[in-house]
Amino acid sequence: MxxxxxxxxxxxxxxxxxxxxxxxxxxxxxxxxxxxxxxxxxxxxxxxxxxxxxxxxxxxxxxxxxxxxxxxxxxxxxxxxxxxLWPDGAVSQADCLQWSMFSATEVEPHTVGALMERIFKPESMRDEAAALKHLEQLPRAFTVLEGVLGKQSYLCGKAFTIADLNVACVAASLHMVQFDFLAFPKVSAWLGACSGRPANQDVVAGNA
Ligand SMILES: N[C@@H](CCC(=O)N[C@@H](CS)C(=O)NCC(=O)O)C(=O)O
The missing domain is CATH 3.40.30.10 (Glutaredoxin)
Incomplete structure (x- = not known):
């Protein structure tokens, strides 16, 4: 088990x-x-x-x-x-690793940085300038995602895989700091589709 x-x-x-x-x-x-x-x-x-x-x-x-x-x-x-979730073939599998590492190294340090400075630190210790610095780093990563998602529905192609889950679960936290996705319509639609999946909705509803 x-x-x-x-x-x-x-x-x-x-x-x-x-x-x-x-x-x-x-x-x-x-x-x-x-x-x-x-x-x-x-x-x-x-x-x-x-x-x-x-x-x-x-x-x-x-x-x-x-x-x-x-x-x-x-x-x-x-x-x-x-x-x-784990696609067939070395190329798609390597893609899943690539996007998971992208999530951990290019996205999460800045999502967590912004969340710490705006939400999680005690109010007296928060630093809005530091939060903005983190948020300013994110468009670089989202431009990469926007480019890929302009060509295909999901990060590894036509189907939702662990690549999508591992990037979406990190990026979704940005809604807590009102990140503006306006410049990234493909990312925004993809994030909505991933987050709206019944499995995630079940977890969000506390049924896990
Ligand atoms: N890189 C780790 C980070 C884990 C992490 O920071 N977890 C937090 C809760 S979300 C924690 O356990 N914090 C307690 C601590 O840092 O002592 C992962 O992605 O699993």
Missing amino acids: IKLYGSNRSRALRNLWCLKELGVDYERDDRDHVSGEIKTDAYLAINPSGKVPSMTDHTGGGDVEMFECLAINLYLAMTYGKGT
């Missing part, structure tokens, strides 16, 4: 979306990352960085322990989503 660690207030939501897309059974351990529950020795043995999410998978006697939400999603897609 798969076990996912992390509350609905954390990046575990990204893995829940993936699990729901795949329709596989899983257990939850919804420990909160603002408590000491993720710094215990038992938990640190699973995730030495003391963060959530983490995932274990003992299906069929296996012994998988993982952290890093986007890598967990890649594992889940590779293992349980062959031919759907």
Whole structure:
């Protein structure tokens, strides 16, 4: 059985979306990352960085322990989503890795940076100039996405894959800081289509 660690207030939501897309059974351990529950020795043995999410998978006697939400999603897609979330063929599979790394390195540092400065830091510590600096970096990445999505419906072609999920779950947080998608109509429509999928809507509604 798969076990996912992390509350609905954390990046575990990204893995829940993936699990729901795949329709596989899983257990939850919804420990909160603002408590000491993720710094215990038992938990640190699973995730030495003391963060959530983490995932274990003992299906069929296996012994998988993982952290890093986007890598967990890649594992889940590779293992349980062959031919759907994990497309056939080395080129499409490499594309999934490319977009997941793009999400983690070109998009997420700036989404998180902006969210920290506008929402998550205590009000007295927020820095609007730093938030704007992060937001100013994003058009470069979104111009890349706009170009690809101008030619095809999804990042790897005609079908929704883990590439879309791993980029959309990061980009979607920008709605919390009122990022203006006006200059990126293709990205905006694609993000709406990804976020509106029943699996994600289920997670957003708290049914996970
Ligand atoms: N790169 C990690 C980041 C994980 C992360 O920062 N998780 C937050 C919750 S969303 C956390 O556990 N924070 C607690 C801490 O930093 O001590 C991932 O993408 O999974």
